Amino acid sequence: MRILFLGFGGSIALTMHSAWDELREKYAVDTTALDDETAGAGAGDAGGTEPVDLRHRPFDAGTLATADDLDAELAAADAVFVQGPMTPEDIDALGAALDAAIEEANRSGRAFVVSASAPCADPIVDRATSPRPGITARLREALRQLTPDGMCHAIRLVRTVLAGVPDPGSLAQSRPHGIISLDDDDLLRACGYSVRAADGETPTGGETSADGDDRPQIVHAPAGVRIGIAASPFQVASHDTLAVSYIAKLVEASGATAIVWAGDPTDVPDGIEPPPTVDAWMNLTGFTLAGTHANPRVDNGVEFLTNTGVPMITPVPLLRMALDRWQTSDLPGLTAGQVSMNIAIPEFESGLAPWVIGGRGIPAVETDDPDRPGDPRLAVERMLPDPYMCALVVNRTIRTVALRRLPAKQRKLSITIFGHDADGTIGTAAHLDVFRSLWNFLHHLRAEGYAVDIPETPEALVDSLFDSDAGNRSTCHVTTTWPATEYNEALTSSQVSRIDRLWTRTPGMIDTDGRELFIRGVRLGNVFIGVQPDFGDVADPLNVLMAPEASPSHSFAAYYLWLEHEFSHDVMLHWGTHGALEFMPGRSTGLIRDDWPLLLTDSVPHSYLYSMSNPAEGTIAKRRSFAGLVSYLTPQLIDAGLHGALAAAAEEAFRLLTSAKDGSVELNAETCSELVTLAAEADLTDCPPPNCDDAENDAGKVEHGEDDGSHNPWHEWVSNVSATAERIRRTPIPEGLHTLGEPLSQDKTARILSLACTYPLATSDPLADHLDVEHVTEAVDAVVHDDFTRFTSLVGRALDSDAETTNDSETTTAPPTSWFRHLRRLHSQLTSSKETDGLLAALSGAYIPPAPGGEPASRPESLPTGRNTHGADPATMPTPTAARRGVATADALVEQLRHEEGHYPESISMVIWGMDNVKTNGEGIAQAFHLIGAEPLTDERGRVSRYRIIPVEELGRPRVDVVCTMSGVGRDLLAGPMELLDDAVHAIASLPEEPEDNPVRAHAMQQAEELGLDLDSAATRIYATAPGNYGTGVNKLVQSSEWDDNSDLAEVYLHRMGHAWGKQVKGKENRALLESSLSRVSATFQNVDSTEISLAGVDHYFEFLGGVSSVVETVSGARPSAKVSHAWQHETNVESLDDAMRLESRTRLLNPAWYEAQLEHGYQGVANIRSRFENTFGMQATARVVDNWVFDRTASTFITDDDMRDRLADHNPAAVLSMTERLLEAADRGLWEADDDVLDQLEDISDSLDATVEGVTPMSSARH
Secondary structure, eight states: OEEEEEEOOTHHHHHHHHHHHHHHHHHOOOEEETTBOSOOSOOOTTTOOOOEEEEEEOOOTTOGGGOSSHHHHHHTOSEEEEESOOOHHHHHHHHHHHHHHHHHHHHTTOOOEEEESSGGGHHHHTTSOOSSTTHHHHHHHHHHTOSHHHHHHHHHHHHHHHHOOOOOOOOOOOSOOEEOOOOOHHHHHHTTOOOOOTTSOOTTOOOOOTTOTTSOOOOOOOTTOEEEEEEOHHHHHTTOOHHHHHHHHHHHHTTOEEEEEESOTTSOOTTSOOOOOOSEEEEOSSSOSSBOSSSBOHHHHHHHHHHHOOOEEOOEEEEEEEHHHHHHSOOOSOOHHHIIIIIIHHHTTTOBOOOEEEEEEOOOOOOSOTTSOOOGGGSSOEEEEOHHHHHHHHHHHHHHHHHHHSOGGGOOEEEEEOOOTTTTOTTOBTTBOHHHHHHHHHHHHHHHTOOBOOOSSHHHHHHHTBOOTTSOOOSBOEEEEEEHHHHHHTSOHHHHHHHHHHHOSTTOSSSBOSSEEEEEEEEEBTEEEEEOOOOSTTTSHHHHHTOSSOOOOHHHHHHHHHIIIIIOOSEEEEESSOOSGGGSSSOSSSOOTTSHHHHHHTTOOEEEEEETTOHHHHHHHHHHSOOEEEEEOOOOEEEOOOOHHHHHHHHHHHHHHHHHHTTSOOOSTTTTHHHHHHHHHTTOTTSOOTTSTTOOOOTTSSOOOSSGGGGOHHHHHHHHHHHHHHHHHHOEEEOSOBOTTOOOOGGGOHHHHHHHTTSOBTTBOOGGGTSOHHHHHHHHHHHHTTOHHHHHHHHHHHHHHHHHHOOOTTOOOOOHHHHHHHHHHHHHHHTOOOHHHHHHHHHTTOOOOEEEOSOTTTOGGGOSSSSEEEOOOGGGOSOHHHHHHHHHHHHHHHHHHHHHHSSOOSEEEEEEOHHHHHHHTSHHHHHHHHHHTEEEEEOTTSOEEEEEEOOHHHHTSOOOEEEEEEOHHHHHHOHHHHHHHHHHHHHHHTSOOOTTTOHHHHHHHHHHHHHTOOHHHHTOOEEEOOTTOOSOSHHHHHHHTOOSSHHHHHHHHHHHHOEEESSSOEEEEOHHHHHHHHTTOOEEEEEEOOSSSOTTTSTHHIIIIIHHHHHHHHHHSSOOEEEEEETTSSSOOOEEHHHHHHHHIIIIITOHHHHHHHHTTHHHHHHHHHHHHHHHHHHHHHHOOOOHHHHHHHIIIIISSHHHHHHHHHHOHHHHHHHHHHHHHHHHTTSSOOOHHHHHHHHHHHHHHHHHHTTSSOGGGGOO
């Protein structure tokens, strides 16, 4: 009888061999193994004498599909046990091979038993039936325990089936559970791991150490500290606990008590004592604290940790990767599977600091006695600790616990704000009034007992951070200097040389006088507020962007090293979204000791105040700067409204349409003359009247009614003006900035609540599908006033009316009571706040519960704020809902382009961001799948690991060749789904379809010939920056004005983004293929995911969508049709980037409702106005989609209007100067056609402002 153990790698192999030993020794079963020609004596298990031939055939994920010997091995077996991670291809290959083996067994009249411990193999197991009822289920349960007893029991069950021995019955739970004692001292000593105590002593005897001389010193723990160490029951059962024991020894070396716990602490079996009280948990299982790999119980874990209030550190054990490969290779980061299992899912429990602590390997067994060689049984593959990283993990844990023991008055806190010195944006953060929030928080710190000095007002706090002799707020205050020689001592010589190569020898050229490095900020008692140094890529962008190996500048490194070595902070806080630390070069996940974010943060406890609406970049901060996030609310939303000539035009259009409807007016050139004048004054150049020379046929832009005037061009034009104005009026925009800890007032939630009505409630339709805008407004008013009767009456009537008039069986509608409870809960959470309490708790080392990220309206479960934001599990993307929405948007995009071009588009370049895909659960990815003609498939566990190629006949159109350009955040967060997309692209490129039906294949074949590639290589379509790099660099070049024309922008873009990513390539340089692919593109596309962060709200839209559009124009000679979809809207929508930028400017930059709300926030409000115009300029520089009137209005509204300019300059003259110079640059580059007298006026204003910013003249001299 032969039993094949297929898989069972890593520590599970140790368990398997223990089971074989137990079978021989405990049950006297005669066994042989592949290298064992002799058999033990005894029949064992009375009733069977046939020996058991045990075979082990390990495999790595993805290798079974190409294994040549699989069929033969299965054919020779009588039973197969399967364990281990498998790709869909592995499952298919194994299933086919097992089908053949089972069929052969049936023909020969013998039984064939199959079982598995991995749920993903269940479909395979279900194909084989056991001849004994109940055996299959017990086999599976025994194997899934992954213990020696369990595997031994499984073998005995097989013998019952195949040899007729007595049934051994059911197996009691054999997994270790509860507090365990580890006895690995001899093994630690034999393998050369010594553990030096915090006082320098070496309790394990002082032998030669595998730790290395540079392992961090273990910090002292406060008296009485107890650390819970959660160990995997599977590793405990297999005695693969070397890494766990090493960490436990390090904990004890700190003076703390280590309590090793195996099993789920939230589900303790009867007879086992519950877990004791501890000060922190270190979860070393590589998964969630609660549950198992097959059944995570996140809610249980969160409840357990919330009740205990202690933090949880979740380092990463490389369960299936060699430690030396991880330490020495150029891997860009953890694999998609490792990220999902070891990082993303534990983040749902609010785990912190995902450092790699060890990996597989065979220890080098040493002995002090040459006459007594080491025990060869010790030299087997097991989990080996990485001493340096283990020490960091222990120090982070002890330092976090120490915060709870350290009195607040002794606690030293560093708070880092962000910004550049030159453009008036110091301290800015997304959606947050940084200085008012910070000033309020300083008062809370004092109330908690912190020793902190507080300036008299928020404005005084601003001034304390600047050298303000002339009141210009342009140069940040130097609080101290640090000798370059001392800075050098904080780094190794190799680390210093890595910085020197890019930034010249220490101390570099930024923030230094040649001998000392400047530390900018202000010390307020035990609280230091520092300004994160400039990254340096604006002052000299080409040098940095084109460098082969990036690094932080000396000043950047010195800032963080000074905080640790000189200020000696106990806890670090980054204030607002977001800085540059987490985007420093290094691996994407599982950083090693030479990666810059790890070098600069060391083991200090780190909290990050982060916007709730940006879970993608927040996830990067968690994984690369090892921060715990504390979320803050986004600003209240309002309707953009209408103002000035635009409001008058809307009113006149409404009057004309009303009059035309009742027949009192015929719409023609004469009756519409007033509206023509108003539309021109309102800059409605995109709505030219029928008698305008530039008028185009706008048919299809508006929905035509069935009235008699529907074919009247003047009626169509008036309707278009009215619809455009109404869209502008109803566009939701953020009003001002959020102040930490200040909830929305009761009367300011309405617009968020009405937007929430446009999203589904659970699986039901959006309420807005059944109520018009007027009735949604009325229903929301009832919610705000807690009027249940009025709400249910209004909504009930609408739902009843819809039910009578529609027979759509797919429509699902939640009852009015459910909607009222949902909206009332959202209103309640918006009008209360736990942010300050959450941040104070984080700074004291407490557990901060998790929360998903997103906007309040679309993701209400992200409220309340003040919690540790997490993203999504990429293995579940795209979800079925995201897939349906993605299909609809992709179809709309293709149809719009077909209408414009007269034929189906052959190639589209699509920007893939982490931000929108995390918030929409993968809509952008689903769009790409559908464009190429493939469908991602979700399995019964909600995971996406397969796809289906849609036949062209079913697709109903040709496939589209999609060139995906990913952000660095998207590259890091979406590796799994993007690898699946890459696989689908290559599969489609290999289909024998006609060129007109399959441009993916047609283009790949052309490129293969042009570039000398094979077809598979030529089909690569996913690109991003090199590992550890972020951003196209186009924004930096534009902002520095260091470019002449589009070719310069294209050069930087292609250099930075020309790295291929996919299933088989991880950042391989392939610029030529990217350039070739983009030369075939006719359209570019990106999703806009947020009402709060719009196209000109950040520079990333113009660097990615604008950047790729500029490259396409450069390499193809034709400007592409640039498109966007507002993914935050429930309705399917696609529009041109030109139209989207018009809406952007009308609703925000040039809208008094927007900029007046910004000016309420003083310095930062002016900085935000400046940044929005800067990004508008960037979009024009790259994509040429900004109308001339936008620049005209920007100049007349903010700069040439003396009163407005004075208001802005009183708060932030540097920002006003930046806007003025950017307007002059736009004219000089031909991006804006300006009148000469306006340019002369701008030149004078620029000279005056420049003198003010430089401190030559007082503020009043800047007036004209």
